[in-house]
Amino acid sequence: MDYQTHISVQNLNVHYGNQQVLKNITLNIPDRKITAIIGPSGCGKTTLLKSFNRLIDSVEGVKISGRVLVDDENILDPKTEVTHIRKKMGLLLQKPYPLPMSIYDNVAYGPRIHGIKNKKRLDEIVERFLKKASLWDEVKERINQPASMLSVGQQQRLCLARGLAVEPEIILGDEPTSALDPQSSQRIEQTFVELKQDYTIVIVTHILRQARRMADYVVFLYLGELIEHGPAWDIFNHPKQALTREYIKGLIS
Amino acid sequence: MKVPMSARRVKDIMASKIMLVLTLAAVALIFFMVAGLYFKSRPILASQPLSELFFSSRWRPFRGEFGFLSFIMGTVWVTGVAVLIAVPLCLLTSIYLSEYANSKVREWVKPLIDILAGIPSVVFGVWGMLVVVPFIKDVVAPFAGVFSTGYSILAGGIVLAIMIFPVIIHVSLEIFRAVPQEVREASLAVGATRWQTIKHVVMRKALPGVAAAVVLGISRAFGETMAVLMVVGNVAKIPHSVLDPAYPLPALIANNYGEMMSIPLYDSALMLAALILLLVVLLFNALSKMILIRVQRSIR
Structure with a gap:
């Protein structure tokens, strides 16, 4: 190979x-x-x-x-x-550590840090990467709830989405x-x-x-x-x- | 089989019982103080309505008029100024110590800050009279275009701010250190700078705890007597600017108890002032303890 x-x-x-x-x-x-x-x-x-x-x-x-x-x-x-x-580089730790904010804001955190402000673009990014981390269907109804409400497994996938969102x-x-x-x-x-x-x-x-x-x-x-x-x-x-x-x-x- | 009690068993039981009684006595003391102060302030409470006592600024003890508003406002202003000065400085200090300083610096600076808390308040008072008061009289007041003797709310606020530094820094530093390192890593890992991480993540996670630290600072400031009394001017009028003098409640009690007792109801009025102070400080302390306990449970 x-x-x-x-x-x-x-x-x-x-x-x-x-x-x-x-x-x-x-x-x-x-x-x-x-x-x-x-x-x-x-x-x-x-x-x-x-x-x-x-x-x-x-x-x-x-x-x-x-x-x-x-x-x-x-x-x-x-x-x-x-x-x-x-x-x-996206990073996943042993335990999921969601940031103390909503599900949406967790994924949008990185892109915002790097200067993306446009709400429409952020919406798009959040949806795309939550899908990529196969979490979208479970959370799309409650995207503005605190991330700490998710189960541990969901939190880990959220952390993955958060890492992926900075591409x-x-x-x-x-x-x-x-x-x-x-x-x-x-x-x-x-x-x-x-x-x-x-x-x-x-x-x-x-x-x-x-x-x-x-x-x-x-x-x-x-x-x-x-x-x-x-x-x-x-x-x-x-x-x-x-x-x-x-x-x-x-x-x- | 029943074993006869040996002397050392008896001693053990007695020691534990005595210590229990002493502990209970310390706890009971607070209740006795509140009850005693309430009992002593009943005559003044009976003589005029609460609204008159708390919302009137007429303080004419010879005519039996005891309006506390000037003193309450004095306390509120001095405490407010102290908190406004102390909170930003303390936050930046504890953020530096927690997030930027290495452990060597932290271990050196922490005890030094705690030592501040051990300095007798009269020393702060003297420092205030020698340094802060002239500074306000000669620099701040002329700059603002007003006359001031320097003995003012600002002087009291500055001295008081320094006195509450240790408690606010100590508690908020502890809170910042309790934020798990992994949460910082999660933020750093997406490319955030340290400052962005502090602003968006560490601060947010620590906010309730920092609030508790500030409340604890306020309760400390509320009751502080000596240092404030020495620099605040002690004029029984509602203040209108930070360069006005004021007369906080603790100063009222300390200056007059034992002096003006021949005036009817005066001692009862002072007891009421003491009761108000005690209750407010207890309330604030309890509040900050409650927040801290909840924070420590939720932060991990």
Whole structure:
């Protein structure tokens, strides 16, 4: 299979204080595929994900070196303007965190931040992305109610719509189904599979079955080191490293 | 089998009972104070209608006229000015400490601000007389084109504002810190700047809590006596501008209790003033506590 690279990580090192969380990671993430970052908890999965949109900037005492290229721009360069990088990437967290406002305003939040004021255009955007996150039919009657009234599963899809509304190229998910019931998880997974035609998707997951179901490409981290990465089929069926084999068999967790 | 009570068991039971009684006594004190003040203010309440007491500004104790309006307005003006000055400054300070400062700065500045709360109020009063009052007399009043001795509502408001800084900053900082980091991340992740995130998300989430902090500040300001009394002028007239002097309720009580007791009904009138103050402060405190409890439940 041929992959085009979308995110290129080169010699990425991340320290929190004296502790090194990511050790010299070099890796290419393919365009318009679902990449799953797997590994036991504490292995640096979330840190790797958050260095893509530089949310680790706000962690105190963090030191980063190396390069992360997105569309040939080094996003770790201190001169890079961080809001335009983040605009390129939608983010889904472990638990849905709707903003303290209505369903409509949640989706319109990003576009408004980036200067769209026209009510008609905003209406259009809200509808389009709520549909894309397959939430529209459930909420179209009560679009002006507070987002906190939705169920957790609906909230997570709302957060997806909110991220999509700024028209990113990449979707980042940090264990995006871990707080959801099986049915809601399935809906999110389905939506992701539909979305990968237009977006590069990177998810962190500790659920191996989820990675098997969704992923085209798999990255396996262990204690901050990149052990193995490659097409999902290869990793799951012919892992080259002993550690990967053990993890996939469920021997280490 | 019944075990005979050992001496240490008896001691344990006694200790817990004594502490219970002491705790109850502290709680009961408030009720006794309210009841006592009410009892003492009954003569004045019986002598004239409430409307006369609260909405008349005629204060002629020798003729038996006790209209509290000037004093109530004095308290309201001074408190209002203090809150107007304190709220924006405190909000910006706590936003800076919560959202921009790193934890080292925060851990240094927080106790320093809390120390402000421990400075005796008479010290603030002296500072007000030496610095604020002359400043208003020589700079602010001429600039506004009026004459003022400097002893004014503005002076009282400025001194009072500084005295309520710690409580407002402390409480609102706590509220801002209670807003989950992930909510900020959700906003940052769509490309919002930090300021946009604060304005649209953090502030909105924290608003009820900040309101509670302000109410707590108001109740503190309402009852503050010494520092205000020293700089506010103490003239029993309804004020018309912030450069007028005023005579807040606590100052009325502190200046006159024990002095004018030979005048009939005077002590009863002062007790009524004290009762009003106590009830207003209790009400505001309870209100802010209620909001805070609800906020803490809903914010996470």
